[in-house]
Amino acid sequence: MSPRPLMFFGTTNLDLCFNVERLPTPGESLMGSLKQNAGGKGANQAVAAARLGVRPSFYTRIGDDDAGRSLLQALREAGVRVEAIEVCPGEISGSALVLVGDDGSNMIVIDPGANANVTPSMVEKAAEFIERDAIVVAEMGMPVPALNHLFALKSIKGFDLIFNPAPVRAGLSSAAWRNVDFVTPNQTEAFELTGVQVHDFDSAAHAAGKLLDLGPRAALITLGAQGAYYADASATFALRAFPVKVVDTTAAGDAFNGAFAASLAHRLSIREAIKKALAVAALCVTRRGAQSSMPSSWAVDEFLK
Ligand code: ADP
Numbered sequence: 001m002s003p004r005p006l007m008f009f010g011t012t013n014l015d016l017c018f019n020v021e022r023l024p025t026p027g028e029s030l031m032g033s034l035k036q037n038a039g040g041k042g043a044n045q046a047v048a049a050a051r052l053g054v055r056p057s058f059y060t061r062i063g064d065d066d067a068g069r070s071l072l073q074a075l076r077e078a079g080v081r082v083e084a085i086e087v088c089p090g091e092i093s094g095s096a097l098v099l100v101g102d103d104g105s106n107m108i109v110i111d112p113g114a115n116a117n118v119t120p121s122m123v124e125k126a127a128e129f130i131e132r133d134a135i136v137v138a139e140m141g142m143p144v145p146a147l148n149h150l151f152a153l154k155s156i157k158g159f160d161l162i163f164n165p166a167p168v169r170a171g172l173s174s175a176a177w178r179n180v181d182f183v184t185p186n187q188t189e190a191f192e193l194t195g196v197q198v199h200d201f202d203s204a205a206h207a208a209g210k211l212l213d214l215g216p217r218a219a220l221i222t223l224g225a226q227g228a229y230y231a232d233a234s235a236t237f238a239l240r241a242f243p244v245k246v247v248d249t250t251a252a253g254d255a256f257n258g259a260f261a262a263s264l265a266h267r268l269s270i271r272e273a274i275k276k277a278l279a280v281a282a283l284c285v286t287r288r289g290a291q292s293s294m295p296s297s298w299a300v301d302e303f304l305k
Pocket of ligand 1: 187246
């Protein structure tokens with residue numbers, strides 16, 4: 001059976017990545033080595049999915065500049081369908097300053113550039129690329145009015161909706177929340193949305209209950225090196241992360257979300273899709289970079305053997 005169509009909505013950035021011995025304290029200057037990488041949450045998620053053998057579509061806005069051209073090229077090379085992407089004359093592409101310490105921890109500052117200017121009517125136009133029976137994935141880097149509009153289209157288009165609420169922002173309507181099938185925060189985002197500090201699976205269960213009160217059909221909280229916690233109206237379970245040697249945690253959550261969506265598109269059960277997402281995210285943190293750290297389905301199968 002062929003995979004279900006998959007479409008991502010979100011941000012693209014050019015990441016300026018400095019590898020440093022440790023993260024700096026305020027006022028401190030450190031030496032580091034610079035590498036430019038394609039990044040942005042939405043783009044990373046789409047690439048993670050494409051590496052697993054689906055051909056996802058992606059909607060984002062980029063500037064008509066060198067950064068935009070290289071970002072588009074990286075997406076094409078990864079196997080992402082770029083027809084829906086808007087290239088915007090006179091605007092600059094998003095960029096991010098990423099510091100990665102030797103222990104794998106990171107610090108990130110983002111200039112959203114063209115990502116910040118997505119309007120509801122642009123989303124309406126991009127939604128023409130959502131195919132029948134699709135899974136749609138959205139993160140929260142897009143302006144909230146555009147997200148409210150996208151989520152409202154679920155009742156017309158009938159897609160399944162995965163919402164990665166990162167970075168958390170106010171203003172998502174209660175109607176929009178009720179159209180979410182899976183909300184997928186990390187620990188920080190779960191805290192920002194519910195007020196519950198998530199430090200283990202018990203507190204994740206508490207936070208998941210509060211997330212479900214917002215209206216989504218299911219909550220899936222990622223807990224870094226601990227794993228992930230799932231809850232819907234009829235089932236709850238926790239799955240442990242795969243133990244690996246961490247090199248760079250950049251884009252772990254993006255790897256998880258892209259792989260979860262691709263696995264649902266491949267018609268795996270929810271539990272199997274989460275297990276695969278844990279494996280993809282574990283492999284991601286063993287490599288440097290964002291899109292460059294997304295593993296192929298071959299590498300994931302070898303890892304799971
Ligand atoms: P984010 O990257 O959005 O902050 P998390 O830190 O929760 O999200 O990580 C997402 C997923 O990445 C986790 O659920 C886990 O599967 C994987 N992961 C993150 N850190 C590690 C780690 N140290 N070891 C193994 N897997 C990890």
